[in-house]
Amino acid sequence: xxxxxxxxxxxxxxxxxxxxxxxxxxxxxxxxxxxxxxxxxxxxxxxxxxxxxxxxxxxxxxxxxxxxxxxxxxxxxxxxxxxxxxxxxxxxxxxxxxxxxxxxxxxxxxxxxxx
Amino acid sequence: xxxxxxxxxxxxxxxxxxxxxxxxxxxxxxxxxxxxxxxxxxxxxxxxxxxxxxxxxxxxxxxxxxxxxxxxxxxxxxxxxxxxxxxxxxxxxxxxxxxxxxxxxxxxxxxxxx
Numbered sequence: 001x002x003x004x005x006x007x008x009x010x011x012x013x014x015x016x017x018x019x020x021x022x023x024x025x026x027x028x029x030x031x032x033x034x035x036x037x038x039x040x041x042x043x044x045x046x047x048x049x050x051x052x053x054x055x056x057x058x059x060x061x062x063x064x065x066x067x068x069x070x071x072x073x074x075x076x077x078x079x080x081x082x083x084x085x086x087x088x089x090x091x092x093x094x095x096x097x098x099x100x101x102x103x104x105x106x107x108x109x110x111x112x113x114x115x
Numbered sequence: 116x117x118x119x120x121x122x123x124x125x126x127x128x129x130x131x132x133x134x135x136x137x138x139x140x141x142x143x144x145x146x147x148x149x150x151x152x153x154x155x156x157x158x159x160x161x162x163x164x165x166x167x168x169x170x171x172x173x174x175x176x177x178x179x180x181x182x183x184x185x186x187x188x189x190x191x192x193x194x195x196x197x198x199x200x201x202x203x204x205x206x207x208x209x210x211x212x213x214x215x216x217x218x219x220x221x222x223x224x225x226x227x228x229x
Contacts, residue, residue: 033215043203044119045220052214091158096214101146102171103218105158 002027004094004106012101012112021074021077021109023092029053035093036066036101045091051075082113117141119221121206127227128196136191136224138206146211147189148218149181153202164189165211196228 003026013019013023026062032053037045049059059066063080079086089110093103118139128134140147149161152186163171164183180192189206203225207218 035217037220042222043205043225044222045205045207045218047219049219050215050217100163100170101165101209101211101215101218102160102163107157 002029002032002094002096002104004092004105006090006092008109009107010110010112012100013083014058014061015113015115016081016115017104018078018080019055019111020054021079021090021092021111023075023077023106025075025092025094027094027096029096031096033095035095036075036077037052037091037093039089039091039108041088048077049113059063079111082111087111087113117204118206119219120219121204121224123224124222125225125227126166127152127229128193129229130196130198132196133192133194135193136204136206136226138189138191138221140187140189140206140208140219140221142208142210142219144210144219146176146209147183147184148207149189149191150205152205160207161191175209175218187189193226196226198228201228203227 005024034051036048040042041043056068065078067076089108091108092106122137138168147164151159160173161175162181178195203223205223206221209216209218
């Protein structure tokens, strides 16, 4: 069975601080995909990134960066110079190769960025 | 309209009512999903449709009945719900093929069962 753990339920930072959201996953499959989604107060989940298990390169997109470490089964997400608009719930999710297109979500981390 | 739309955005119903949630995707995708998001649990996948065929039913009670008349539309028919069914119901779509692709979500329907 697969599992995603986001140990931080809530994080509060002041604007312009850097913040890292942790994601630890469990699977016995060697082929899998990892995702991050953002859920602002409006409700819809916004796709941020997809990473497959064979690509361990870290990725940077503007103020966002992702650190994929297979050795520790982690896929952490860092926001640099946080802004108030980054306030949202962030979800990490896992798809394993033999599960079709089903996603297993973590419990989410609520990020509050204060001005 | 672009992306994934859901109607209604808010719904209040009694336990004896029958209502339906509607989802429409304008992305040309071939797979659609229903998720339930409640305060105390992580996002739960309810149903998956691939090419209009239901491929997953994640042990959902029969008081929830999905319908997928075509690849762009997905319904969730509700009847004799319980107060614990109050939640945000999210619809999503994706283009599935050899690789697993990201799912695109609608804004959700906030359901309250009295």
